[in-house]
Amino acid sequence: MRIIYTDVLVIGGGLAGLRAAVGARRRGHDVTILSLVPPKRSHSAAAQGGMQASLGNTVKGEGDNEDVHFEDTVRGSDWGCDQEVARLFVHTAPQAVRELAAWGVPWNRVKAGDREVVMDGKRVTLTERAEAHGLITARDFGGTKKWRTCYVSDGTGHAMLYAVSDQAVAESIPVHERMEAIALIHEGGRCHGAIVRNLVSGELSAYVAKATCIATGGFGRIYRVTTNAVINEGIGSAIALETGAAVLGNMEAVQFHPTTIFPAGILVTEGCRGDGGLLKDAAGHRFMPDYEPEKKELASRDVVSRRMEEHIRAGHGVKTRFGDHLLLDITLLGAAHIDGKLREVKEICQHFLGIDPATDMIAVRPAQHYSMGGIRTDACGQARGLAGLFSCGEAACWDLHGFNRLGGNSVAETVVAGMIVGETMADFVESAAGDLQVSTALVREFLEREQVKLDTLLMGDGTEKASELMRRMQEIMTDKVGIFRRGDLLQEAVDELQALLLKSRKIGIATKRPGANPELVTAYRLQKMLKLALCVAYGALQRTESRGAHYREDYPQRDDAQWLKRTLASWHDDFQTLPTLGYEDLDVAAMELPPGWRGYGARNAIEHPATAARTAEIATIRSAFGHADRFTVQQALMPFEHLVPARFRGRNERLGESS
Numbered sequence: 001m002r003i004i005y006t007d008v009l010v011i012g013g014g015l016a017g018l019r020a021a022v023g024a025r026r027r028g029h030d031v032t033i034l035s036l037v038p039p040k041r042s043h044s045a046a047a048q049g050g051m052q053a054s055l056g057n058t059v060k061g062e063g064d065n066e067d068v069h070f071e072d073t074v075r076g077s078d079w080g081c082d083q084e085v086a087r088l089f090v091h092t093a094p095q096a097v098r099e100l101a102a103w104g105v106p107w108n109r110v111k112a113g114d115r116e117v118v119m120d121g122k123r124v125t126l127t128e129r130a131e132a133h134g135l136i137t138a139r140d141f142g143g144t145k146k147w148r149t150c151y152v153s154d155g156t157g158h159a160m161l162y163a164v165s166d167q168a169v170a171e172s173i174p175v176h177e178r179m180e181a182i183a184l185i186h187e188g189g190r191c192h193g194a195i196v197r198n199l200v201s202g203e204l205s206a207y208v209a210k211a212t213c214i215a216t217g218g219f220g221r222i223y224r225v226t227t228n229a230v231i232n233e234g235i236g237s238a239i240a241l242e243t244g245a246a247v248l249g250n251m252e253a254v255q256f257h258p259t260t261i262f263p264a265g266i267l268v269t270e271g272c273r274g275d276g277g278l279l280k281d282a283a284g285h286r287f288m289p290d291y292e293p294e295k296k297e298l299a300s301r302d303v304v305s306r307r308m309e310e311h312i313r314a315g316h317g318v319k320t321r322f323g324d325h326l327l328l329d330i331t332l333l334g335a336a337h338i339d340g341k342l343r344e345v346k347e348i349c350q351h352f353l354g355i356d357p358a359t360d361m362i363a364v365r366p367a368q369h370y371s372m373g374g375i376r377t378d379a380c381g382q383a384r385g386l387a388g389l390f391s392c393g394e395a396a397c398w399d400l401h402g403f404n405r406l407g408g409n410s411v412a413e414t415v416v417a418g419m420i421v422g423e424t425m426a427d428f429v430e431s432a433a434g435d436l437q438v439s440t441a442l443v444r445e446f447l448e449r450e451q452v453k454l455d456t457l458l459m460g461d462g463t464e465k466a467s468e469l470m471r472r473m474q475e476i477m478t479d480k481v482g483i484f485r486r487g488d489l490l491q492e493a494v495d496e497l498q499a500l501l502l503k504s505r506k507i508g509i510a511t512k513r514p515g516a517n518p519e520l521v522t523a524y525r526l527q528k529m530l531k532l533a534l535c536v537a538y539g540a541l542q543r544t545e546s547r548g549a550h551y552r553e554d555y556p557q558r559d560d561a562q563w564l565k566r567t568l569a570s571w572h573d574d575f576q577t578l579p580t581l582g583y584e585d586l587d588v589a590a591m592e593l594p595p596g597w598r599g600y601g602a603r604n605a606i607e608h609p610a611t612a613a614r615t616a617e618i619a620t621i622r623s624a625f626g627h628a629d630r631f632t633v634q635q636a637l638m639p640f641e642h643l644v645p646a647r648f649r650g651r652n653e654r655l656g657e658s659s
């Protein structure tokens with residue numbers, strides 16, 4: 001029995017896991033990172049467009065601050081997010097950008113003087129301020145009032161991941177690569193680490209830790225058409241679910257990105273539209289202003305994706321033998337802009353479509369992109385239901401994004417949540433609760449249990465093919481749990497997924513090798529992914545309203561009266577074929593920004609009974625504080641500073657703003 005002891009076990013070597021690991025290490029604790037791949041190959045490297053933080057350096061960001069970023073995020077979430085978390089996040093994001101700059105991220109910078117940009121289809125001259133020269137600049141993104149997305153050309157995630165990974169190396173944090181966590185060790189509501197499979201040798205080990213953090217990214221691969229890499233299968237979320245103690249939040253909240261290359265589903269960044277790109281139909285008509293006169297191509301992603309699909313349904317798509325698509329036109333940005341700021345987009349278009357986006361339009365259609373749901377945590381990143389378990393990044397439901405994440409808020413979340421969770425885990429390890437109290441017998445029991453499961457798959461006489469069940473699951477999710485959802489289709493999806501789950505217990509494997517064995521890996525992952533798929537589909541079936549990316553054609557209104565709540569999914573035993581769903585109310589009376597119209601999309605919400613009273617109360621507080629500064633007013637509306645770790649409490653400074 002191989003047991004590795006560590007203070008802090010971080011499962012996941014992407015941006016979130018690395019940043020959390022660095023934080024805990026700097027507080028003097030032993031940290032071990034596990035990853036399926038070398039950390040620099042984690043999916044964070046694929047992030048193109050940028051990271052939101054309200055620096056307000058570019059002239060189009062003037063007047064930006066935490067308040068504006070907060071409101072954009074809450075509206076973007078369709079009031080589904082945790083507003084305290086949103087406050088904590090917008091406060092910390094500017095510090096995160098600057099920390100990354102100090103760690104070597106070569107952010108694009110402001111150049112004083114005139115520059116030409118494309119806005120709303122027209123060339124416009126902007127004059128950048130002399131005092132901002134050399135400071136970190138930002139581009140426009142969907143659903144934001146200001147240009148706030150800091151970027152490194154269109155390779156932002158790559159630059160960030162390399163910088164944070166280098167910090168982990170500098171801190172001498174061991175990374176155990178090609179190691180997969182397949183179960184959590186837990187007892188009596190306390191997590192003690194994980195059972196881990198070596199993907200090369202097949203050997204199982206136990207990693208016993210005082211604090212365990214799951215930062216394994218999203219679960220996009222439960223869908224057939226997705227921008228996510230093959231390693232984004234959600235196993236980290238699934239092993240938390242399988243404890244029966246931890247819960248998953250808002251799993252039905254799945255984002256579909258408007259512009260993925262058709263039909264492959266490879267992303268072209270929102271930065272294309274942020275920088276002035278337009279969406280056009282088969283007739284060459286720019287259609288978004290017809291639907292969204294205010295924000296046009298730069299409404300939030302859920303809204304733009306739905307409008308695109310509506311337009312295709314109305315017969316305006318380009319017809320091909322693979323189906324219909326629309327067109328993204330960035331030719332108007334010019335070759336110099338594309339070469340400098342959208343270089344990766346150019347290469348993707350050349351390699352996968354054989355076109356030059358400086359002269360040709362890009363075939364696009366929405367596809368699965370981001371998992372807003374995940375392991376439900378509190379604002380400090382502690383998982384609900386399981387002490388000693390933490391989570392951050394896309395694997396978590398922290399819940400910054402509610403039912404729709406804004407572009408640029410995810411990589412920002414990874415590092416900000418990593419900063420916070422690193423501190424929280426260090427506090428936990430230093431507290432009495434963090435003492436290691438695990439028996440070797442318990443560790444042995446968990447190891448043996450996982451070994452039996454693997455041996456049953458390898459040696460059993462089942463006849464079902466894991467790869468076929470996987471393909472079917474992905475088809476069901478793409479066809480029936482997509483952008484437009486309907487009760488009858490969701491019920492079909494749930495029924496079929498349950499049948500697949502039963503079949504997945506009778507999988508037969510042709511290759512009997514216990515070590516490197518892709519067939520075996522597909523088999524055990526599939527059993528876990530089906531549980532996640534059922535959480536998504538069943539959660540979507542039960543939620544009889546439309547909110548953010550969850551759109552029910554049979555219930556098109558956002559129903560704050562019934563549904564201003566977060567879905568919590570749990571899975572108590574292996575014989576269940578459906579998750580147990582519970583709900584957590586969002587407290588309107590404590591909100592800084594009570595529910596209203598987002599400023600784009602439909603205006604058809606059913607009001608929560610407490611909204612009017614809270615709106616009146618906020619007006620009273622604002623007038624009572626008269627000319628007090630914005631920080632004082634904010635504190636009176638919704639205090640959040642107690643949630644900010646002491647070292648991140650300082651106020652952000654901006655050009656022209658007195659602190």
Ligand SMILES: Cc1cc2nc3c(=O)[nH]c(=O)nc-3n(C[C@H](O)[C@H](O)[C@H](O)COP(=O)(O)OP(=O)(O)OC[C@H]3O[C@@H](n4cnc5c(N)ncnc54)[C@H](O)[C@@H]3O)c2cc1C
Pocket residue numbers: 011012013014015016017034035036037038039042043044045046047048049050051052156157179180181182215216217218227228229231232235236267269369370392393394395407408409410411412414
């Ligand atoms: C194409 C694309 C472009 C994007 N562009 C942007 C953008 O411009 N701006 C933005 O804000 N967001 C963007 N996003 C979203 C953003 O990149 C991700 O949400 C974010 O990077 C996720 O980071 P993470 O650290 O949570 O997970 P990841 O970077 O996915 O890392 C997960 C880690 O977990 C490890 N792992 C997984 N399972 C296990 C297991 N069972 N055991 C051990 N290790 C495991 C993996 O090896 C990996 O190291 C984009 C996403 C995509 C797909």
